Structures are given as C-alpha cells and as structure tokens.
Amino acid sequence: MNKANRKSQLTSSLFVLPYLLLFTVFLLIPIIYGIWMSLHNWDLLSPVHEFVGLKNYLNIFDPASYLNNLFFTGLKNTLLFVVFSVPLLVVVGLGLALLINSLPARIRGLFRTVYFIPYSVSVSVVAIIWLWILDTNSGLINQYLQKFNLPVIAWLTDMPWAWISLVIATLWWTIGFNMIIFINALNDVSEELYEAGALDGASRWQRFRFITLPSIKPIMLFVLITSTIASFNIYGQPYLMTRGGPGDSTKVLLMNIVDEAFKQRQLGSAAAMSLLMALMMIIISVIQFRISNRKGVE
Amino acid sequence: MKKKKWLGIAMTAVLAIGSLAACSNDEKTTGSSSGKGDSSTITFWAPFSGPDGPRMKSIVEDYNKSQSEYKVDFQIVPQSDYYKTVDLSFSGQKNGPDVMIMHRDQLPTYVEKKLVKDVTETAEKAGVKEENYAETAWEGGQIDGKQYGIPLDIHPLVFYYNKDLFKQAGLDPEKPPTNREEFLDAAKKLTDSSKNQYGFVVPTLWPNQFIYPTVLFQNGGELLKDGKPNYNSPEGVEALTFLSDLVKKEKVSPANVQQDGEVTLFLQGKNAMHLNGPWMMEQWDKAKLNYGVAPVPQLGTKQQAVYANAHNFVIPASVKDEKKLDATTDFLKYVAENTMEWAKSGQAPASKAVYESAEFQKMKQQPQVAKQFEYAKFAPTVSNWGQISEPLWQEVNLALLGKKDPQKALDDATKKAEQLANK
Numbered sequence: 001m002n003k004a005n006r007k008s009q010l011t012s013s014l015f016v017l018p019y020l021l022l023f024t025v026f027l028l029i030p031i032i033y034g035i036w037m038s039l040h041n042w043d044l045l046s047p048v049h050e051f052v053g054l055k056n057y058l059n060i061f062d063p064a065s066y067l068n069n070l071f072f073t074g075l076k077n078t079l080l081f082v083v084f085s086v087p088l089l090v091v092v093g094l095g096l097a098l099l100i101n102s103l104p105a106r107i108r109g110l111f112r113t114v115y116f117i118p119y120s121v122s123v124s125v126v127a128i129i130w131l132w133i134l135d136t137n138s139g140l141i142n143q144y145l146q147k148f149n150l151p152v153i154a155w156l157t158d159m160p161w162a163w164i165s166l167v168i169a170t171l172w173w174t175i176g177f178n179m180i181i182f183i184n185a186l187n188d189v190s191e192e193l194y195e196a197g198a199l200d201g202a203s204r205w206q207r208f209r210f211i212t213l214p215s216i217k218p219i220m221l222f223v224l225i226t227s228t229i230a231s232f233n234i235y236g237q238p239y240l241m242t243r244g245g246p247g248d249s250t251k252v253l254l255m256n257i258v259d260e261a262f263k264q265r266q267l268g269s270a271a272a273m274s275l276l277m278a279l280m281m282i283i284i285s286v287i288q289f290r291i292s293n294r295k296g297v298e
Numbered sequence: 299m300k301k302k303k304w305l306g307i308a309m310t311a312v313l314a315i316g317s318l319a320a321c322s323n324d325e326k327t328t329g330s331s332s333g334k335g336d337s338s339t340i341t342f343w344a345p346f347s348g349p350d351g352p353r354m355k356s357i358v359e360d361y362n363k364s365q366s367e368y369k370v371d372f373q374i375v376p377q378s379d380y381y382k383t384v385d386l387s388f389s390g391q392k393n394g395p396d397v398m399i400m401h402r403d404q405l406p407t408y409v410e411k412k413l414v415k416d417v418t419e420t421a422e423k424a425g426v427k428e429e430n431y432a433e434t435a436w437e438g439g440q441i442d443g444k445q446y447g448i449p450l451d452i453h454p455l456v457f458y459y460n461k462d463l464f465k466q467a468g469l470d471p472e473k474p475p476t477n478r479e480e481f482l483d484a485a486k487k488l489t490d491s492s493k494n495q496y497g498f499v500v501p502t503l504w505p506n507q508f509i510y511p512t513v514l515f516q517n518g519g520e521l522l523k524d525g526k527p528n529y530n531s532p533e534g535v536e537a538l539t540f541l542s543d544l545v546k547k548e549k550v551s552p553a554n555v556q557q558d559g560e561v562t563l564f565l566q567g568k569n570a571m572h573l574n575g576p577w578m579m580e581q582w583d584k585a586k587l588n589y590g591v592a593p594v595p596q597l598g599t600k601q602q603a604v605y606a607n608a609h610n611f612v613i614p615a616s617v618k619d620e621k622k623l624d625a626t627t628d629f630l631k632y633v634a635e636n637t638m639e640w641a642k643s644g645q646a647p648a649s650k651a652v653y654e655s656a657e658f659q660k661m662k663q664q665p666q667v668a669k670q671f672e673y674a675k676f677a678p679t680v681s682n683w684g685q686i687s688e689p690l691w692q693e694v695n696l697a698l699l700g701k702k703d704p705q706k707a708l709d710d711a712t713k714k715a716e717q718l719a720n721k
Contacts, residue, residue, distance in 0.1 A: 131556070131557065135562060243503050264685045265385060
C-alpha cells in the first residue's frame with residue numbers, strides 16, 4: 001500500500017515536472033535576477049554594475065528624485081484605471097452572461113462566440129479600431145454626434161473622456177473572457193434551488209440575489225482578482241491610443257517602467273519599480289481574498 | 299517495484315539535466331552566430347522594418363553580387379525594438395553586428411559610453427571623404443570633433459500640401475508658402491469649417507518631436523544651453539504660442555487632435571497642409587492623393603532652419619578583427635556610390651554622388667528633402683535625449699490642447715527635465 005502510494009506520488013511529480021521547469025526558467029529565475037538587479041546601479045550600457053543596496057528603492061520614496069514622480073504619478077494613473085475598469089469588468093461580464101443564458105438555446109452559441117471574438121485579437125488591432133471610431137475630427141461617433149447637432153467629444157485628448165475611452169476599449173476587448181467564466185458558473189447552479197425558490201414565491205430579483213449570487217461567489221472572487229491583476233498590468237491601450245496624454249494624465253506605471261528601463265537604460269531602478277508594483281498587486285489580491293472570505297463566514 | 303522507482307528517479311534526473319543541457323547548447327549556438335563562417339562575412343543591423351527595408355536589402359544584395367571577397371549578412375530589427383536589441387547586444391558584448399545603422403539623436407549616448415568606434419581611419423582607408431557628403435550630414439556623424447558615423451541620409455521635416463484644395467481656394471498649387479505670412483494667409487483661405495476642412499491641422503503628439511524644434515530653431519532658439527534644458531527660452535515660448543494660436547486664435551485647425559488625427563484628415567482631403575517626415579510619401583502615393591512637397595516654410599521669425607534626424611553607419615567598438623573592418627570599409631564605400639535605390643523610398647541620401655545626380659533631381663519629393671540639407675539641425679548632442687525631452691513633449695501636448703498656457707507649460711517642462719538631468 002505504502003509503496004503504491006509513493007509510486008503514485010512519484011508519477012504525479014513527474015507530471016508536474018514540465019510545469020515546474022518552465023516556471024523555474026521563465027518566472028523564478030527572472031524574478032530572482034530582477035531582485036538582484038534592483039540592488040545594483042545597473043546601467044544597460046555600462047559593463048560594471050556597482051552594488052548599491054536599497055538605494056534604488058530609497059530613491060523611489062525620495063521626493064527629490066525623478067523616480068519618485070515617475071513611480072507615483074504612474075501608480076496613481078494605474079490605480080485610477082483599476083478603479084474605473086474592474087467593477088465594470090465584473091458587472092458587465094456577469095450581465096452579459098445572464099443575458100446570454102436567458103436566450104433560446106439555439107442562438108446562445110452564436111452570441112457567446114460573437115462576444116468572445118474580440119478577446120482573441122491583439123491589443124494593436126483593438127487600438128486601431130478604437131482610434132478610428134473615437135477620432136475627434138473624423139471618427140465614427142463624432143460624425144454621428146455632429147449629424148444630430150450634438151457637440152463633439154474629444155474622446156482621447158480631454159479628461160475624463162480619455163479614461164472613459166480606455167475603459168470602453170478594454171471592456172470591449174476583454175469582457176468575453178469574464179463572460180465565459182460567468183456562463184459556466186451560472187450553468188453549475190442547481191436548477192432545484194431556483195424551483196424551490198419559485199415555489200416559495202421568490203421574485204426574479206430575489207432569486208438572483210439569494211440564489212445565484214451566493215452560488216457563484218467563488219467564481220466571482222476569481223474574476224475579481226484576475227480582472228484586478230489584468231487592469232494593473234494595463235500598458236498597450238494607453239501606449240497606443242493616448243500615448244499617455246493629455247500631458248501625462250494617462251501615462252500608467254508600466255509605461256514609466258519601460259521608459260526607465262529602455263529609454264533611460266536604468267535597469268536597476270526599473271527592476272525596483274516593477275518589484276514594488278508586483279508587491280502591491282499581491283497585497284491587493286490578498287486583501288480582496290480576505291474580505292470576500294470573511295463575508296463567507298458571517 | 300523498487301527497481302521501477304529508481305528508474306523513475308533516474309528518468310526525472312535525465313529529463314532535468316537534458317533540458318538544462320539543451321538550454322546551454324542553445325546559448326552556445328546563438329552566442330557564436332556572429333562569428334559563424336569566416337571573418338570575410340560581416341553582419342549588418344538596421345531598423346528598416348518599413349517600406350525602406352527592401353531598398354536596403356537590394357543594395358546589400360547588389361553589393362554581394364558585385365564582388366566575391368566579402369559577404370554582408372543584412373538583418374532587419376523592427377524599429378520599435380531596435381535600440382533595445384542593440385543595447386542588449388552591447389551589454390552582452392556578443393552576438394552583435396559588425397556594422398549598424400544608428401540615428402543621429404542616439405549617437406551621443408553610445409559615444410559617451412565608448413561603445414562605437416572612431417571611424418576616421420576606416421573612412422580614410424575606404425576613400426570615403428568628407429567632400430563627398432552634404433556638410434550637415436558629415437558633421438552629424440561627429441561628436442567633439444571625432445568622426446563616429448558615416449552618413450546614409452538626412453531625414454528632415456518636410457512640408458506636404460494638397461494641390462486640389464489649393465486650386466479650390468484660388469491658390470497657386472505650384473507655389474507653396476515659404477514664410478509665416480504666406481503660410482497663415484494660405485491656411486485661412488484653405489479653412490472652411492462648415493465643410494470640416496482645415497488649412498493646417500495641428501498635431502498634439504508625434505510628430506511634434508520634429509515640428510516644435512523646427513519652429514524653435516527658426517526663431518534662433520536652442521533646446522539646450524550649456525548642456526542644460528532651455529525649453530522656456532523666449533524663442534521657445536514664441537514657437538509654442540504660434541502653434542497653439544493656429545488652433546485658438548487663427549482657427550485654421552480643429553481643437554483636440556488625437557494621435558495621427560491630422561494624418562487621417564490629410565488622407566481624407568480635409569487637411570490642406572501637413573508637416574511630417576519624408577517616410578510618409580508611400581502612404582500618400584497609395585492613397586492617390588494629389589499632393590505637393592516642399593521645404594518647410596519659415597514659420598519662425600529669424601532664420602530658415604529645419605529639425606532633422608539622420609541614419610549613420612557606425613561600427614561597434616568591440617569589432618577588432620582587421621579583416622571584418624576591411625569588409626565593412628569596402629561595403630561602406632560601395633554604399634556611398636550606390637544609394638540611388640535608397641532614394642526610392644522617399645529618403646534623400648547624404649552622398650553628393652547621389653543627390654546631385656540628374657536622376658535624383660528628376661524625382662518628385664527627394665530633391666525637396668535634399669534642399670533642406672544646408673540648414674538642417676539635429677537634436678542636441680547629449681546623452682539620453684529621449685528621456686530628457688520626454689517632459690517637453692508632454693507639456694507641448696498640454697499647450698496645444700489648450701490646457702496650459704505656453705509659458706507655463708515650458709516652465710514646467712524645463713523644471714521636470716532639470717530634475718531628470720541631475721538624477
């Protein structure tokens with residue numbers, strides 16, 4: 001018995017091995033290397049990288065250093081995007097899932113595909129499509145606004161419109177993924193619960209509030225955390241659509257990190273910035289997890 | 299049973315070691331790729347991922363056919379990743395090119411770090427001489443009096459205009475404006491906001507990296523003074539005020555133009571005059587626009603000038619093999635005499651043998667580009683110009699969107715850039 005057990009353990013380890021190898025090569029080693037770099041004055045073009053301890057980190061928190069401004073302005077913009085986009089990513093994703101689930105089975109598949117397709121195109125395609133639609137002077141939306149004698153909107157060059165445009169483009173692009181996950185979650189909710197609810201005279205809303213929502217809570221948490229992480233990593237949309245403008249008001253943290261690494265060629269401080277960013281994402285995910293779990297206990 | 303367990307462990311170990319070995323093997327092969335073959339083959343890197351790529355490729359192919367002693371292995375690295383790739387190859391000091399293209403505004407950074415070679419000797423050996431090139435281009439390859447780059451071309455800002463719109467507005471389509479007065483006059487005549495048609499749509503982002511310095515230079519201003527940011531000089535403020543007034547006061551441009559918004563309008567025939575780089579030519583041709591090209595009018599108040607960048611050939615300092623250097627020399631000499639092909643992408647080669655030839659002068663856009671060689675000016679000679687100038691473009695953006703007063707914007711840009719410069 002014992003032997004067989006060990007053998008099966010060994011077999012399962014074997015199955016994990018390929019992942020473990022890839023994880024080590026592409027994640028673990030780079031992360032450790034990144035930590036190592038962040039402790040050095042690592043100029044990409046200098047052959048010597050002197051050890052500076054925590055100086056890169058201290059610079060980020062020193063208001064006199066340009067890194068301070070670079071990091072915190074970028075962070076503020078990234079956080080704004082997270083706050084604007086995550087609730088919508090969850091709510092709209094769930095809404096679409098409910099909508100599609102209430103469709104007749106025959107056309108359900110079609111719409112599921114239609115909403116999922118944008119998820120499979122690359123960010124540059126998304127940016128080009130939305131640049132055309134949103135163009136201040138020749139874009140589709142403003143053409144119609146003019147036709148109805150409404151004032152045109154500077155979608156990408158004025159605040160808060162630039163954020164609204166970025167959130168809309170992101171929603172259109174990625175909502176399909178959340179939707180599919182929610183559809184699966186909804187299908188897993190037992191029909192009997194709804195029947196029982198209906199018998200007890202629960203309204204549609206009550207059934208949704210007291211049966212659907214509690215049943216899909218773990219999935220909701222998953223979607224919430226993955227969406228937060230994805231939104232934290234925002235880069236392509238502002239880089240291609242607003243170029244960080246107007247001024248630097250949509251210049252997000254990752255854009256600043258890439259600039260620091262490859263324009264300024266300071267890999268050390270760029271590594272420090274990205275590690276702080278990663279740390280922040282971990283903390284936020286843990287908090288989200290904790291909060292949702294506590295509610296579950298009550 | 300026991301046997302099988304050990305077999306399992308052994309297999310695991312083999313797998314692990316095998317994959318590690320595979321990794322190191324890979325490294326070896328890629329690491330030595332630059333040294334493959336013999337030293338009569340040289341690797342040449344360039345960022346020509348646009349329509350200019352095939353042109354350079356055919357120059358290299360012709361060179362390889364023209365002689366049998368040397369061979370050039372031409373590799374295109376996409377423009378957006380070019381300097382990243384170059385930096386990584388320099389930092390590893392391996393797997394790098396033997397000769398490469400470098401933009402003028404990037405050159406000071408690499409010279410300061412001693413990563414590119416002084417090519418004075420190489421040029422002499424090849425018979426590549428100063429008098430064979432446009433003066434501006436040759437001097438553009440120099441830093442502190444030493445020659446580091448051998449010029450391929452200069453690409454200054456150029457002036458494009460829509461001939462059909464000129465005719466409709468009663469302007470002579472063969473006489474584009476040459477100064478501020480004529481420019482403003484034409485812009486007003488060409489503007490018809492009821493038809494959504496504008497004289498000169500003011501971009502708020504790229505290519506202001508070319509437009510704003512052009513007007514600033516024409517005002518007699520400088521971007522840096524004694525190596526320090528000087529963005530808020532009176533000349534700078536005048537230049538930015540002029541540009542933002544085109545939107546605010548003269549109303550020859552719509553407000554809130556987004557990235558490439560002015561290009562879209564030019565392609566749609568709703569933007570009559572347009573400033574951009576010579577690389578836009580193929581787009582206009584493809585759209586079958588009836589456009590004209592001319593030197594940039596003197597929009598500033600003092601002198602004629604234009605901001606430009608340039609492609610230079612440079613040799614990494616790590617290349618020491620004499621035979622490879624000879625091969626490079628030979629190739630560069632050939633290029634100097636045979637760059638007519640390069641002109642076909644709309645660029646103007648810096649070699650006199652090409653741009654003074656009758657064939658070149660017959661082209662439409664290219665001679666107009668070459669006309670500006672004499673007074674073209676490059677980015678300031680300073681390390682990391684890309685980063686130091688970043689705040690400037692952000693503040694110019696805010697001013698042109700009407701969100702900040704030009705003086706205030708340039709004050710802020712100077713302050714931010716100073717912080718960057720003495721990091």
